[in-house]
Amino acid sequence: MTNVLLVDMEKCTSCKQCTLACSLIKEELFDPHRGRIKILKKEDIALGVQLLCEQCDAHPCIDACPSGALSRDEITGVISVNLDTCTESGSCVEACPYHGIILHPVTNKPLICDLCGGDPYCAKHCVSGALVWTSGDDELVKTKKKLRSARMAMYRDVKKGVAK
């Protein structure tokens, strides 16, 4: 049994507590541009779509990196960045199918969710229950993937301008 982070768009109120909490714990300041979790917000339809690293099985970011700076923990799926070898190419950002990676506005290095080493700080801040860190079986992993598919479908709709 491992824990999974359930990320439910339907419960997201777009408050951005998660993003701020992330920037606080990781950078000791508040900056929505420095959160490993981001909210794609669409004000006219009051929508918020959470975007973050999904620790996915395919992890194309690793292959996309020209300098081999990314590695993956086989147990947790967490992607780590070797800051010394990273050349700030942004290839991982492009490669991520879940739009979960952004570059740090100052250092230009990728910001990738590491689940805070197994105790995600953001989830504690999500009172509406859109982020839930819970122990999971296979069923829960399926739920996680279903929630993710819904978010990605909405992401595409937002980009196409047809989201509602």
Next chain:
Amino acid sequence: MYGHQGKILHVNLKTGKIWNEDLHEEWRKLYVGSRGINAKLLWDYCKDSDITWDDPRNIIIYGPGALTGTTAPASGRTSVTTVGCTTGLYLKSNTGGHWGAELRFAGYDNMVVHDEADEPSYIYIEDDHVEIKDAKDLWGKDIIETDTMLKKLYGNESKGLYIGPAGEKLVRGSSIHCSLYHAAGRGGAAAVMGKKNLKAISVKGSKPIRVKDPKKFGEVAEEMRELLRADSGAQGLHEFGTAGSIAAVNELHAFPGKNWQTGYTDNVHPISGQALNEKGYLKRRVACFGCTIGCHRYSVIEKGPNAGIASGGPEYETFGALGNGPGIIDTEGVLRLNELCNRIGLDTITAGTVVQWAIESYQRGVLTKEDTDGLDLDWGKIEETYKAVEKMALRDGKLGNLLADGLKIATKKVGQDSYKWAIINAKGLEQSNVETRSAKSYALAFAVNPRGNDHLMTETFAEFGASPEAIDVIEKVTGDKKWASPHYTDYRAEIVRWHEDCYEITEALGFCVFTSTAAYGVNPDNMARLYEAATGITMTEDELMFSGRRVVTLEKAFNVTRGATREHDNLPWRLMNEGAKSGPLKGAMNSQDELDGMLDRYYTLHDWDLKSSWPTRQTYEKLGMKDVADYLETNGGLP
């Protein structure tokens, strides 16, 4: 600088001059932020009573909280301060949304707009880049169209603060819309923007906010967050929105209907937060920036003849003012009226109160069909109400022009006894939907409110004793739990005074007042600790509350310069002279005698003069505002 960003942005629309002022270090302790610093700026620039709302010398100030942009729960709010057009007095209006946080990320704690542009303009801010732009293509556009056009130019991440056609046409009930469905609605600050030819302020920021002690900050914010998570009031707000309380208010016979002629409505369910959920209109629950409650709604009509109507809300006040008030006990009817107001930029409270007055005036024959441009006004008529609101927002026709100036002016124009059913007090703002006849702290708080009678300068919900936390507040303030009952007149002055201070510091820090005076998770003690963790400035709970007192007194002083006296601290004629229609407090009213008793105690507690209601020199000096006393002395403003 920690906590604050350290800069006040000034823009002069006439000369095009744009400059930054360093945030004065001492202001961080004296006025803290947002509403407090706004009040100080308004005093400094506009204390001269010749400066009316439409004078180019009037300024409009936007102030996010000192903690806005952080994980302090529900701290994303912004105060807008100016000389108000509805009352001619001090106006602070407060809005949620995400704009204020963005202004802070652009590097500013407050923003001041001076003078008037010659042509329609808007301001674009991207960090240090600030520009006054031509708004001729935006002028005349509604709130949604304006947002679409500016987002196209500056991206989805940009945040906007807009006025609609109502603000452009200087309608006194017009509202400033903030990141779309949130509004600084009360008192007509949008008309001040309209007078200045200022359509919008679009902002994008990339500057982080740093706090002095990130670890401590995280801990205190967590304490607040967990208290709010456990609070039943906060839970109810998330589940059903502000309109979730309507059934309970109705059961108290305190839900104003038909221009405050009724307090109880049979089958009130269609106009409630519960109905939005059950009938599938609720599309999403929405939060302001950094808010863990998320009381805001996004509601959509998906099928039927009204399909496609979608907007933020409706809130309790909208279901009251545009639902129960005009007798529209119809979910979609209110959704349509709400959408209209949000699109056109009109305060739903004022819109509803004004239209109810028009309906009653028409019923009484004081307004004729000629006055209403042929509208056959009556309770429960959705189309007629819709047209009347639209006319008001656009100053269309005889009726539109009459209503657009609000009830203070309309009752003078119409004359006869029409003031008797105008739900405004002597200051002139249309009252929000709180039944003050059966809630005496509210009555007193409404009467002394510097911007007119509503619940948004001080909230005294605790007097209902609806939760253990509320009862604790009453015990703390009065010394006895038994005073947690709204029909007493004893100790109401004490309750109001405490809540005035608490409400002020809540807003100064950017918190939503629901966190400290309606639900309970944020309080003067943890606010002081969080402010210290953010800024490094040590203030005790009492010192922080004292800063609230200073600001409340400065706001009062501003009204003294405009000649407001004890006579202005009253309630609408109907509420002072006609008893509540039904319910446990049938016959209750806010008589002058009763109000006088509470006012005497209130002024005494404040060290204000009983006759004029004005603060004394000694009072100002105790609060460190000798300069205010000096100014008032030379201008006949001391008792």
